[in-house]
Amino acid sequence: MPPHRLLPLIIATALFIENMDSTAISTSLPQIAADLGVEPVALKLALTAYMLALAVFIPVSGWVADRFGARRVFMAAIGVFLVGSLGCAASSGLGQLVAGRFVQGVGGAMMVPVGRLVLLRSVEKSELVRALSWLTVPALLGPMLGPVVGGAITTYTHWRLIFLVNLPMGALGMWLAWRHIPELRQAVRPLDLRGFALSAGGLSLAMFALSAIGSGLVPGLALAACALAGTGLMALYVRHAWRHPHPLLRMDLLRVPTYRISVLGGALFRIGTGATPFLLPLMLQLSFGLDPLESGLVTFTSTAGAMVMKTVAPAILHRVGFRPVLLWNGLAASLLLCGFGLFRADTPYALMVGVLLASGFLRSLQFTSLNALAYADIDQARMSQASSLAAMAQQLALALGVTLGGFALSLAGAITGRGEDAAINFTFAFLTVGLLSMGSAWQMRQLRPDAAAQMAGRAQAGREVAEPKPESRPQS
Structure with missing residues (x-):
């Protein structure tokens, strides 16, 4: 099997256990809160603790991989993540759960970025969009199965088992990494x-x-x-x-236009969409009265839409180009996000499922395009630090999404004088995060019409993507 297919499938095991865990715990927030004796909104600390650990340790992931070898670091990171999973399963209070999630985040900070770095250094740029699609298709099985598996576990057994189901897949990922991932290293400067x-x-x-x-x-x-x-x-x-x-983080990378727009514009988009896994299960269960399994069966359709998109993303980018996709697709995805707040307990399930399916399709197309655009004009020597800075910005944006979504929900309750489970409060919260997501269009408008043409397969044969102008090139 060629590298642009084999390596993404191996690295996807790490994405699978990470996304499986995150989406499963989101579906089970009300039950976890009741068991630990806290308000459901307070559990945003458990979600943001994981993302915070990612943001803190991702910047050193590239240096660690270059210093000790990508394969060794990737395997160790999966092991740390599994230890954190065991800690979450054994937690008896909010503090212990937050600590376990933080340990998981330390593992995730090395696990996913290092895996992505292996891909970026092993696959030609002309194959990168296709390789990223191969990477995310199996990885999307995690967030697609997570809501359903988490809902079923919470409904029929106990939420603690959620943190144990990823152990076999994690062990498989370590074995596959040992067999097939190259031990990539580069000369490193002092940390x-x-x-x-x-x-x-x-x-x-x-x-x-x-x-x-x-x-x-x-x-x-x-x-x-x-x-x-x-x-x-x-x-x-x-x-x-x-x-x-x-x-540690090269801020001068932001002088590269495609990279800057991907990181900053992508952060705005992710702030909006990052709140969805937190707000949507709470609305379905606390406001609409669904049990965790019913909630999971509704929310997983968003990931199903994302999975369908991954198979057609290269063709869409080839036909349309990066700028129109990122601009108009981002606006459409943000409008659908605002529309989540219009759901009510009597909204037909078919309508909710259809909106979530379309939203997942558009959101995933946006993420795939943003991830590919970031590295269009980055050379191999700076790929490690570019990957670290981009990944840190992504996790910060997602954490801000959860934080601002929870804050908007609490603020709406204070304004309306109704409990946080009132449907009108979720309307306000989704409108807030949707408008934040829509703000990314301002950055996308700055893209050149031919931005990342080679990566989209739109450049003429043999023609390279233009290098940044001398005044825009980062200093080495």
């Missing part, structure tokens, strides 16, 4: 420890403050102090990165 401390501290404090707003677990003054300190540390990191010869 930017000061940059890591500034970025990790800033992200941790700022994201904790945002996640804990409205939970009642931390005094407001302490949250404000954490937010200010986190913002200050991140500002210091930006200053540090522009002065350091080999920073």
Whole structure:
């Protein structure tokens, strides 16, 4: 089997267990909250703890892979993720669950980015869109099965088993990685420890403050102090990165137009869509009265739509190009997201399923296009750091989506004077995150009409994608 098919299928095992876990726990939030004695909205801490760990440790994933070898790091990362899964299954309180999710995030921070890096370094750019599609098709089985499996487990057994079902697939992934993934290494510069401390501290404090707003677990003054300190540390990191010869995160990569638009515009889109796995199961169960299995059977259709799209994404990009897809498809996906808030308990299931199916199709097309566009004008020497910065931005955006979605839900309850399970509150929350997602169109409009033409298969034979102008090229 050629590399653009074999390697994505192996790396997809890591994506499978990660996405299976995340979507399954989302479906079971009300039951987990009841068992742990907390409000369902408070469990956003468990979701954002995982994403925070990803954002903190992803920046060093490329350096670690280059230093110790991609295969070794990939296998170890899966092992750490499985240890975190066992910790989540054994948790008896919110704090322990959050800690277990954080450990999972540490594993995920090395697992998925390193796997993607192997793909980027092993596959030609002309085959990259197709390889990314092969990567995500089996990986989408995780989020497609997650809501149904999580709902069935929670309805008929106990939610703790959710964290145990990924153990066999994780073991299979480690074995396949040992057999087939190349031990890719590159010469590494000294690790930017000061940059890591500034970025990790800033992200941790700022994201904790945002996640804990409205939970009642931390005094407001302490949250404000954490937010200010986190913002200050991140500002210091930006200053540090522009002065350091080999920073942990190369901010000058944002001078490459296609990369900048993919990262910044993609972050806005992900802030909106990142709230959906948190808000949708809560609305279906708390507001509409569905049990976890019924909720999972409704929500999994979104991933089914995404899976259908992956098989046609290369053809769509070849025919239309990146700019029209990212602009108009992003707007359409954001409008459908706003429309989720119009669902009511008496909305026909066929209508909900149809809207979710279309939404999953459009959202997945947007993600595939964004992921491919990011590396259109990045050379191999900078691929590792480009992958780390892009992955960190993605996880921060998803975490912000959960945080802002939960905050909008709580704010709507305070404004309307009704419980957080009232349908009108979910209408406000989905409208808020949908409009945030729609804001990505401003970035997509800045793309050239021929952006990433070679990657979309639209360039003439033998013609290379134009290099950035000298004034735009990052300094080495």
